[in-house]
Amino acid sequence: MCGPELLHIGIDDTDSLDGRCTTHLAYNIVRDILKNRLGDFVDYPLLIRLNPNIPWKTRGNGAVCLRLRTHDRKKIVDHVTRYVEDESAIDAGANPGVIILASRVVPDVVQEFGRRAMYDILSLEKAKKIARKYDSIDHFLYGNGHGLIGSLAAVGTQLWGDHTFEAIAYRKLENCKTTRKIDPLKVIKCSEETFPNTFNNYDFAHHRVLIAPHGPDPVFCGVRGETPDIVVSSLEMIKPKEQLDGYMVFRSNQGTNMHLLNELEFRDIKPYMSGFSVCRVSKNPNIIHGGHVILEVKDDCGNSIAAAVYEPTDLTNIASRLKIGDVVEIGFGVGESTSKHQEVLNVEYLSIVQLSQEFRVYNPFCEDCSKRMKSEGKNKGFQCEKCGSRKSTAQKIRVNQERDLKTGLYIPSPRGHRHLTKPSHRYDLVKSFLTIDSASKLIGSWVSSIPLDQRISENRL
Template sequence: MSSEYTKMIVGIDDTDSRDGMCTTYLCALLRDELSSYAKTVSDPILVRLNPTIPYKTRGNASVALFLECDEPEKVMDHVIRKVASMACMENENTNPGIVFITDDQFEKVRKTLSDFFRHAVKEVITIDEAKELVSGLGLKFKTFKNGRGLIGALSACGAMLSQDWDHTYEYIAYRKLEVCGTPRFVDGDSLFEADRQTYPDTWDTVDLKNEMVVCVPHAGDPVLYGIRGKDAYSVEKAVSFIRSEPVERVCIYRTNQGTDMHLISASTISDIQEMHSYILEGQVCCEPKTIRGGHTIFSLKDSAGDTIDCAAFEPTKNFRELIRKLIPGDRIVVYGSVTERTVNIEKIKIIGLSPKYEVRNPLCPSCGKRMKSAGSDQGYRCRKCGTSSMVTERSEVKREIGIGFYEVPPCARRHLAKQLLRFEKDELPVFAGR
């Protein structure tokens, strides 16, 4: 590469569908294809945006590459042609967007796009807002169909420009395209071994309690598996234990997965909006109930007396057993996303337990035997002594849960949800483990 080079950021989003393709695959492919006339400056970026957006394709992820190149126009043409040819254009929900930023623009747009990135993780952004922003900043871009992918492309560029956000890493291995849509082969025993050898430096490879593999997807996309961890070394070490079908290519991404970046602290329930994610403190105000479908739901009341439903949905498996042990009066902090006025719980922190009592028929003061009911509203009578009493016996019983943090199992974890193992120890009065 000559000394006359241009630094460039390329942001891409919304090229996949629920049936196939993957925006991260396109990023990995472009990184490799562009290597003949461009070089990668830093780790590719993979950012997850607001998880409640209803028109997302799968995981609401966008990507960005940071390149040095001699011919930026050639890079732009290559990227546009590749997205046009490989994106799932036939799917009505696939609306790609691409953004190009050159180094002479970096400082001008850095603050604006960094803020936009953080906004897109927490808030709901319209296509018109994104188009107005990219035009106002004078950036080169390309959209297809309604151009919704412009939101994610701008966000990924903002993440690449800011770099000062909490991050983790993901190693993604991709299948050969000709086998996409057929069953994957990744040896399950090798994944459990990879977890044993590298946890807690890697996580969510498997779910031990539910005896499930977590890191292998099931859709028809090119991803074979993804290993998540604290740094590139750790995820590469885990991969060294994995046995699988042939891999076409791999890519390690720096990502905001596992950071809780999507969460907003809410003072009261009245502050809560649909399609946002919150940290909310309150008091359990009704017994949890398990409804049809296996979902467990209870109501939470804040200091103002307002209430909102909180749910541990069926995919959270054994986490629901914990939720069923809550009783009215327990003080908790819930973490999760809100849709249809219900908090989808990602984890909870129990900060205060209400006493639980067991009520039984009283003991006879004469013979010590348990009295029997004398009839409706007639109290109790000892059949042996004839002694009567109107007072029941009430005794406190030990709760089956303790104060501390609890999280959903890996099989139900959302991309952005921060694992308890990533919290500082002083934030975890009780470490729930896995």
């Protein structure tokens, strides 16, 4: 008898706009595996947000990967596929894909697929080709099978680098159609006490609770933060009146800007890609209807493109004061080209690297009476209108103007954040997770409602 196998289970596209949710499916699978003692989890379930600029996604474009050791691969495969078949919204337009890789290491090709899925557009054909190439991979498709792309990408993503955690609390099915009752004062208090170890709980500028969705899905709320302990204890702080089903902690690339890590040259970009570029402003900003700001930027190779800063990001005030020649780094998603416009870069963050110098030019002063002189024509010198004194060699005076902008990083306010947006306070954090063995010491309370003798926290919520 050999030792246990390491399984990597990727699941994507099980949810649909009418309310089902891939993280909830993962929660049910995990509880089932633990209840039936089918395996030991070596990492928190991963919640991987993929390229957010692809339009054909469901709400959050989030895929899930579960990693566990098991002696019973076949039983796990049966469990996972049964859950996906029973609980996905296949009739309502979901197209689930499942990847189950049995291997100590994730093949390089799969890792590369995961890396690209953060910023590029990948095809189902390519995912199928990779899945078929390895004996160690089982794959399952439902509907048109589009979810295979995300499930393979999730397996390819191990998040050895920067990552965050989210504790997601789930509602009982019978409550899903009712309004979520969350006390904003508790959320504010929790936010104040735990920031910066939790983040994006509350938008203080616009007085909005950010932790709860509004749709009919089973997610009650989710708290994001830096450690599993802090997100679980924060959930307890905002304990709602409604009786919940339970919760689970995910490790995630949310809040890491992982989709913007790739530097893109303008000549290589295609619609829906994500990335960043260091470039120069080549046309002064133009404020258009709705308060959005459009400018033109040029990269080192001399290619130029329009960049749009939208009003809800709250960056338009900064963007509108940029001038030709300013050097900026922008993170962006590439918008679709239309008959009217070429591609446009939708700006997700703006960092001003260097401000161009701006001069005002004045006529010289008269040496006799100190009045400003008048030009006699190009290269013909100046004459004083008051005393008539002439100066053929006088030059115009250039005066350096103060810019009303500072170099530095500008990021959207929380209401303009997407799942992957890195909040400003996280820019100083360097977080890494070295090996799968160091991940295997999961906190006892990472998932609720599992049998008491296996890391308990029955009905904590």
